Amino acid sequence: MENINVEEMDNVVVLFAGDSGDGMQLTGTLFSNISAEIGNEISTFPDYPAEIRAPQGTLGGVSGFQVHIGSGKIYTPGDEADVFVAMNPAALKINIRKVKKGGTIIYDENSFQKNDLTKAGFATDNPFTELGVSETITLVPTPLTNLTQTSLEGFGLDNKDILRSKNMFALGLICWLFNRPMDKAEHFIHNKFRKKPAVLEANLKVLNDGFNYGNNLHLAISTYSIVRSDSTLPGKYTSISGNTATAYGLIAAAEKAGLQLFLGSYPITPASDIMQELALRRDLGVKVMQCEDEIAGITTAIGASFAGCLAATNTSGPGLALKSEAIGLAVMAELPLVVIDVMRGGPSTGMPTKTEQTDLLQALHGRNGESPVVVIAPGTPDDCFHYTFMASKIALEYMTPVIVLTDAFLGNGTSLWRLPKLAELPEIKPNYVPADLTGYNATTRNEDTKVRYWAVPGTEGFAYRNGGLEKDYYKGGISSDPENHQKMVETRAAKVKGVENMIPDLEIFGNENADLLIVGWGSTRGHLMSSVVSMNKKGKNVAMVHFNYINPLPRNTEEVLKKFKKVVVCELNSGQFAGYLRAEIPGLNILQYNKVQGQPFTVTELEKQFEIILK
Amino acid sequence: MEAVKLEYTPKDFKSDQQVRWCPGCGDYAIINSLHKVMAEMGIPPHEIAVVSGIGCSSRLPYYVSSYGFHTIHGRGAAVATGVKVANPALTVWQVTGDGDCLAIGGNHFIHSVRRNIDINVLLFNNQIYGLTKGQFSPTSLKGQVSKSSPYGTIEEPFRPAELTFGARGTFFGRLLDVDLKNAQQVMLAAAEHKGTSIIECLVNCVIFNDGAHNWLAEKNTRPDKMVFLEHGKPMIYGVANDKGLILENGQLKAVTIGENGITEADILVHDARNPNPTLQWELAMMKGPEMPVALGIIRDVPAESYNDAMDKQIADIKAKSKIKCFDDLVDSLEQWEI
Numbered sequence: 001m002e003n004i005n006v007e008e009m010d011n012v013v014v015l016f017a018g019d020s021g022d023g024m025q026l027t028g029t030l031f032s033n034i035s036a037e038i039g040n041e042i043s044t045f046p047d048y049p050a051e052i053r054a055p056q057g058t059l060g061g062v063s064g065f066q067v068h069i070g071s072g073k074i075y076t077p078g079d080e081a082d083v084f085v086a087m088n089p090a091a092l093k094i095n096i097r098k099v100k101k102g103g104t105i106i107y108d109e110n111s112f113q114k115n116d117l118t119k120a121g122f123a124t125d126n127p128f129t130e131l132g133v134s135e136t137i138t139l140v141p142t143p144l145t146n147l148t149q150t151s152l153e154g155f156g157l158d159n160k161d162i163l164r165s166k167n168m169f170a171l172g173l174i175c176w177l178f179n180r181p182m183d184k185a186e187h188f189i190h191n192k193f194r195k196k197p198a199v200l201e202a203n204l205k206v207l208n209d210g211f212n213y214g215n216n217l218h219l220a221i222s223t224y225s226i227v228r229s230d231s232t233l234p235g236k237y238t239s240i241s242g243n244t245a246t247a248y249g250l251i252a253a254a255e256k257a258g259l260q261l262f263l264g265s266y267p268i269t270p271a272s273d274i275m276q277e278l279a280l281r282r283d284l285g286v287k288v289m290q291c292e293d294e295i296a297g298i299t300t301a302i303g304a305s306f307a308g309c310l311a312a313t314n315t316s317g318p319g320l321a322l323k324s325e326a327i328g329l330a331v332m333a334e335l336p337l338v339v340i341d342v343m344r345g346g347p348s349t350g351m352p353t354k355t356e357q358t359d360l361l362q363a364l365h366g367r368n369g370e371s372p373v374v375v376i377a378p379g380t381p382d383d384c385f386h387y388t389f390m391a392s393k394i395a396l397e398y399m400t401p402v403i404v405l406t407d408a409f410l411g412n413g414t415s416l417w418r419l420p421k422l423a424e425l426p427e428i429k430p431n432y433v434p435a436d437l438t439g440y441n442a443t444t445r446n447e448d449t450k451v452r453y454w455a456v457p458g459t460e461g462f463a464y465r466n467g468g469l470e471k472d473y474y475k476g477g478i479s480s481d482p483e484n485h486q487k488m489v490e491t492r493a494a495k496v497k498g499v500e501n502m503i504p505d506l507e508i509f510g511n512e513n514a515d516l517l518i519v520g521w522g523s524t525r526g527h528l529m530s531s532v533v534s535m536n537k538k539g540k541n542v543a544m545v546h547f548n549y550i551n552p553l554p555r556n557t558e559e560v561l562k563k564f565k566k567v568v569v570c571e572l573n574s575g576q577f578a579g580y581l582r583a584e585i586p587g588l589n590i591l592q593y594n595k596v597q598g599q600p601f602t603v604t605e606l607e608k609q610f611e612i613i614l615k
Numbered sequence: 616m617e618a619v620k621l622e623y624t625p626k627d628f629k630s631d632q633q634v635r636w637c638p639g640c641g642d643y644a645i646i647n648s649l650h651k652v653m654a655e656m657g658i659p660p661h662e663i664a665v666v667s668g669i670g671c672s673s674r675l676p677y678y679v680s681s682y683g684f685h686t687i688h689g690r691g692a693a694v695a696t697g698v699k700v701a702n703p704a705l706t707v708w709q710v711t712g713d714g715d716c717l718a719i720g721g722n723h724f725i726h727s728v729r730r731n732i733d734i735n736v737l738l739f740n741n742q743i744y745g746l747t748k749g750q751f752s753p754t755s756l757k758g759q760v761s762k763s764s765p766y767g768t769i770e771e772p773f774r775p776a777e778l779t780f781g782a783r784g785t786f787f788g789r790l791l792d793v794d795l796k797n798a799q800q801v802m803l804a805a806a807e808h809k810g811t812s813i814i815e816c817l818v819n820c821v822i823f824n825d826g827a828h829n830w831l832a833e834k835n836t837r838p839d840k841m842v843f844l845e846h847g848k849p850m851i852y853g854v855a856n857d858k859g860l861i862l863e864n865g866q867l868k869a870v871t872i873g874e875n876g877i878t879e880a881d882i883l884v885h886d887a888r889n890p891n892p893t894l895q896w897e898l899a900m901m902k903g904p905e906m907p908v909a910l911g912i913i914r915d916v917p918a919e920s921y922n923d924a925m926d927k928q929i930a931d932i933k934a935k936s937k938i939k940c941f942d943d944l945v946d947s948l949e950q951w952e953i
Contacts, residue, residue: 033949036951037951039953188949191949232953233953234952234953235952235953236950236951236952236953237950237951237952237953238948238949238950238951239949248941248944248945251941251944252941255940255941260701260702262697262700262701264693264697281938281944282928282929282932282933283932283933283935283936283938283939284938284939284940284941284944285929285933287700287701287925287929289696289697289700291693291726292693292722292723292726293722295690295693295723296690296693296696296722296723296726299686299687299690299693299694299697299723300693300694300696300697300700301697302686302694302697303666303684303693303694303695303696303697303698303699303700303701304697304698304700304701304702305697306664306682306684306694306697306698307664307697307698307699307701307702307705308701308702309701309702311697311701325687326687326690328687329686329687333684419945419948419950420945421942421945422940422941422942455682456702457661457662457664457682457698457702457705458661458662458702458704458705459661460659460661461661462661463660463661463680463681463682463683464682464683465630465632465676465677465682465683465684465685466683466684466685467676467677467683467684467685467686468685468686468687469685477632477677478677
């Protein structure tokens with residue numbers, strides 16, 4: 001590689017896009033894993049269509065995978081791609097706006113024939129001119145299809161199987177471009193295909209040919225060198241998606257609490273991965289039921305909770321709506337329950353594969369009666385582990401449903417995860433009824449914390465009757481006494497409010513005397529953080545707080561928000577958190593920045609907005 | 616787990632709550648039978664869970680001294696499923712009514728039956744909504760006048776037996792509220808059955824649908840109008856014990872022993888264990904006046920329960936896997952040192 005111009009960069013964004021059958025998700029995942037293994041920070045964002053196989057070559061079938069790798073802290077999958085691999089014209093058309101000025105587009109010229117262009121709705125033979133692609137962008141036509149066919153000659157594969165290996169050629173080429181060691185790439189491909197020797201052999205061949213193609217032809221582009229990250233804590237790491245991290249949080253919490261884990265579930269995009277991940281874990285004794293509907297998903301979990309399990313249900317927005325009445329039952333029966341909502345574009349069926357933060361008010365208030373629950377929102381894919389663990393701890397220690405709000409961006413996206421040991425995690429002590437307590441009933445509680453005591457069926461001497469009807473505060477029987485109802489409403493609210501005693505205070509990131517405080521919650525953490533870092537580098541004085549605990553709010557919320565002259569709440573909805581803050585904190589003067597497009601923020605648009613506010 | 620059989624009386628299963636059904640309600644008879652059956656089974660109250668949905672019958676858990684859970688409308692079957700799958704050591708009774716079970720809860724009902732969860736379901740069928748004060752239910756007879764059908768219903772009713780068989784149920788029994796001794800026998804058989812045991816309880820709503828089952832319940836004529844089915848016993852009934860059922864040209868027919876050359880040997884012997892439900896189905900569908908109504912244990916076929924299958928699969932996978940705990944799981948992931 002002596003003649004090649006090696007460009008040193010702190011970080012780089014690579015976007016793979018093609019037909020949903022082109023294997024772009026796998027290519028992207030492999031590339032990010034290889035990069036993580038050699039010590040880069042990573043953040044990924046899969047963006048795929050709701051249709052499983054839209055007609056080949058059409059705009060509806062484009063599936064993309066964006067990877068951000070860096071030598072320093074990486075908070076987001078990146079706004080714009082430095083390198084874009086386009087497998088067909090439809091992928092080009094959909095993603096061209098995501099390519100950086102001065103970037104590179106590598107495309108499969110064999111898939112840019114007349115017919116392909118027509119399918120993607122191009123009128124002319126030159127899609128680049130038609131799209132007005134900037135002249136600063138380097139175009140690298142590569143005969144990916146033909147090269148793959150040549151590479152696999154004599155392998156005895158049919159043409160369909162050969163074409164399916166195109167993505168490995170692209171991966172090999174990209175590995176060359178970024179100086180990724182081939183042995184790491186081969187290692188991951190080995191693991192992926194070890195049960196299919198013929199496929200494995202073909203993929204390895206194509207991968208290496210892709211690498212060699214780049215090397216031999218000295219493609220007329222710079223290669224990139226991203227040095228290993230030194231900002232990460234030393235330790236063992238893996239790359240994990242938010243959905244898997246969520247599943248693992250539940251597993252860890254159950255083991256820590258010494259409880260059986262039960263998940264009642266129903267398939268729904270983009271949350272099903274959590275059920276699937278847990279269904280794999282029969283070896284850890286996890287009981288997963290795929291139920292007949294969303295309501296059975298949560299009510300089997302409530303039954304399991306009543307029977308003494310750490311019980312959870314997972315869903316997305318429409319499913320959360322169906323579960324509302326049952327969440328109310330868990331509130332009333334004061335049973336521990338973890339409800340995970342992987343939010344997607346709504347209302348109704350909305351945009352099932354796209355990301356949004358639009359279920360916040362549904363989580364906080366979407367039930368009949370005065371029905372407070374704890375609401376928690378992780379900020380990054382690997383965060384989903386910690387916050388699902390904490391949700392389980394709170395549910396068991398406070399005898400309450402806890403709703404965890406992740407979203408499609410977190411659930412499908414991946415980040416580096418420092419592997420924990422169970423022993424390092426906080427203790428979980430379910431609020432069991434003390435063995436020497438007498439006169440136990442459905443409302444017997446710890447009078448200091450207002451947390452109801454949990455008697456698990458099978459325990460002698462504590463058989464009791466629970467249910468959704470209002471109960472007498474002292475005797476536990478059914479009651480519709482007016483004063484008693486008010487007392488019970490206040491008791492349930494006080495119990496949930498009491499959770500603030502175990503959650504950390506907000507931390508201000510940046511200067512406490514900044515001109516502007518940026519406020520976010522949940523999955524927007526990375527984008528907001530990146531924009532704050534970038535603006536401060538440019539000499540702008542902005543600070544940030546990020547909320548993971550939504551209800552109850554951290555105790556210093558009012559103090560922090562009132563400390564700054566200008567406060568802007570940024571969220572991927574029309575202002576739900578901002579409205580909630582105004583309701584909780586009288587006299588709060590806040591600005592809003594909202595986006596509801598089914599896509600995450602971009603750092604560029606955030607900075608632009610903050611510049612305007614600062615003026 | 617083999618539980619030690621203890622000596623109990625029905626009183627041990629009564630809670631301290633005052634029973635608040637209407638005077639004359641058929642539910643009283645059922646709960647008395649249930650208390651007796653629980654005593655006879657000898658399982659301690661703290662190892663029993665009684666789960667219900669919403670409706671008059673669903674108040675029952677408050678009146679049993681075991682663990683109890685009065686849930687939300689229609690969801691009793693799903694909650695009971697969760698209880699049993701999570702904690703199979705518990706004996707689980709689900710209490711439901713024709714509205715709770717077959718209207719709002721219809722989906723959970725057929726799926727719990729299909730899965731064969733080891734629960735015992737007391738389905739109180741009074742063919743009316745009682746707690747909401749007198750609307751027709753999915754089992755109300757076509758044409759029934761009720762508050763919400765002032766000109767008579769225009770829809771066909773469900774029959775619980777057909778739904779149970781259609782969902783590939785393994786146990787179906789039927790009892791009549793006032794027929795105490797037989798009722799207890801059906802409940803006991805249901806409790807012994809491994810799987811979802813559906814017990815259709817014909818109960819009288821004294822307020823909104825009084826006398827719906829009177830034609831059957833009338834004590835003096837009852838033996839002529841019902842046949843009590845038990846596995847391996849001939850289908851003989853009647854005040855004089857001289858009536859029976861035979862198959863003629865593939866159809867069930869009611870006959871009198873001693874007439875037309877019919878002898879006791881011609882009478883069908885009930886096979887509740889036959890996996891093929893065809894004849895059991897026909898028996899369950901019989902109605903008067905030509906035919907007797909079938910009570911008793913109509914279908915009782917051994918099959919693996921969902922909860923046992925789940926535990927077995929877990930044990931099998933555990934035995935094969937190297938991953939024994941969370942730390943093992945983390946160790947098994949593709950990982951690298953930084």
